[in-house]
Amino acid sequence: MTLQEISFRLALAIIIGGVIGYEREYTNSPAGFRTHILVALGAAIISLIQVEMVNRSMLLIAEDANLSNSIKIDMGRLGAQVISGIGFLGAGTILHTKGSIKGLTTAASLWVVACVGLAIGLGYYTISILGGISIVIVLATLKRFEMKFISKTDMRKIYIEYIERDKVIEVFEKHIYGRGIKVKNIEFYMDNQEVNGSNSCLFTLKVPKSLEINEVILSCATDKNILKIYEVLE
Incomplete structure (x- = not known):
């Protein structure tokens, strides 16, 4: 990948993670603006590493066809580790006080931001942008619906x-x-x-x-x- 392409993907991760993080920061959630940016950015970096590993493996195989049997390419391995590993960060945002549990929405937003970051790093821009917009709609707009129609x-x-x-x-x-x-x-x-x-x-x-x-x-x-x-x- 070119430097411009890498820079664009990282910048997109910062923007989408920042927009979602701003909504969480505005509602005084445990994880806010910078946390969501770092999660999205980290997931994007992992995806970029994964893409580069695959590209490099393909170049090596093109140079020497005998390597095709020894080099294994798994596009989903690193991403799967991000999806499961983000759980420890989400768990840190969940608070149990006075018989009630708070922070589940923030934990879920961290997990889904990581998913968006992976999509950005892999170059799925349509999925990334539409996913980011959907997340903001769910966090901001549906919150009012929840407070009005779902008794809590x-x-x-x-x-x-x-x-x-x-x-x-x-x-x-x-x-x-x-x-x-x-x-x-x-x-x-x-x-x-x-x-x-x-x-x-x-x-x-x-x-x-x-x-x-x-x-x-x-x-x-x-x-x-x-x-x-x-x-x-x-």
Whole structure:
């Protein structure tokens, strides 16, 4: 291959990997812009090495036909190692917290970027470009569809200081009614009573990802029985 051809393939890997990585970076995923570029670039380099090995083997066989029985050409061997080897990097992006698993989409995006990188290195430009566009559409566009039509939840904690204990649960349930929120646990504290005559509690909620928890907080804050309310970030 010529220097221009090699440079073009590597540049295309950087561009496609960068576009996909930017979307992951924008959503604060464990693996972002540079990681996706490096994965795509590395896969493309492996493919280029593979192509060069095949080309060199063909030249050697052309010079000496007897070598055809001793030189074995396998176009898929190095690529297969990339596909299986990328698993360790993807596993590092998967996090298990509070009973939920996060990072699977990023792990999948790393794997598919590696596949695109292999296609670029092998010179399959149509597959590479259309594949890259498809990945961006799935990550960016379908995310909105998923959040709107496929119910998923997060565990959130809301801290409340209140005056009357009997009313705080009633008030809170009134403001979360019909929003798809489930109360998983309530912890009551008495520490503030001696200081300002108020009590406090901590609500653990199962909240749909499509719901802005600040809407609930602002709604509850208008009640006279609630003195202070905010989300506890851990």
